[in-house]
Amino acid sequence: MRLDKAVTAAGISRKDAKRLIAAGRVTVDDRPARDPGLQLSSASRVALDGETLILRLHTHVMLNKPAGYVSATQDAHGLPVITELLPEALSRLPLGPVGRLDRDVTGLMLLTTDGQLAHRLISPRHGHVKRYEAVCEGKLDENCVLRFAEGMELGDFTAKPAVLTITEELDGATRCLVEISEGKFHQVKRMFEKIGHPIIRLKRVAIAGVFLDEALEEGQCRLLTNDEAARLYAAAGLEME
């Protein structure tokens, strides 16, 4: 791998990598390396200001999905897809979405180049918790909280127990948080329909302990930090590369 590639693989932008290499702040095996094209071996130790860089083979991104986008890399009907929101440098990578959100649903979408990680995170067998902020019609009460906690018969499947927390009473509506450990088609909407309180707005805010960065406007994305990526790999029971 080239030195500049290796530095960007540690989560540093291409522009910064170029600057840091030119400034002699990047070392390879403890010697300053100013040639961005320097070929590294698998044993090379790359450091920035003396600190060893963790080189990532894979790229993981969080996106604040706006309404109107399909959670896919392409759409047969020509509808806008979430990968169109990625900056050019990321759009060249084979990033795929981790699960789906309905077109009208907003919030946290993870995209990764690691297919095995994506598979583990969406597999119902692993039961990773997904948290949503919801606004639904009418006034929720403790009975609704109990219905979610008991699990719910939805016709083609029985939803596992879910956690419903009422956070605010609005005019003719209720704001709440929902945590589910599955991700069946329209699951949250169907659970609210079932208790007679259709969803007005739905936004995902967390997956497996990784929270949507509140600094991201709708349509914006950023790379996951090492810590966030490590949390996902740990939740998926996989070694981080």
Ligand code: URA
């Ligand atoms: N539940 C839904 O109903 N829709 C989503 O997009 C996600 C969860």
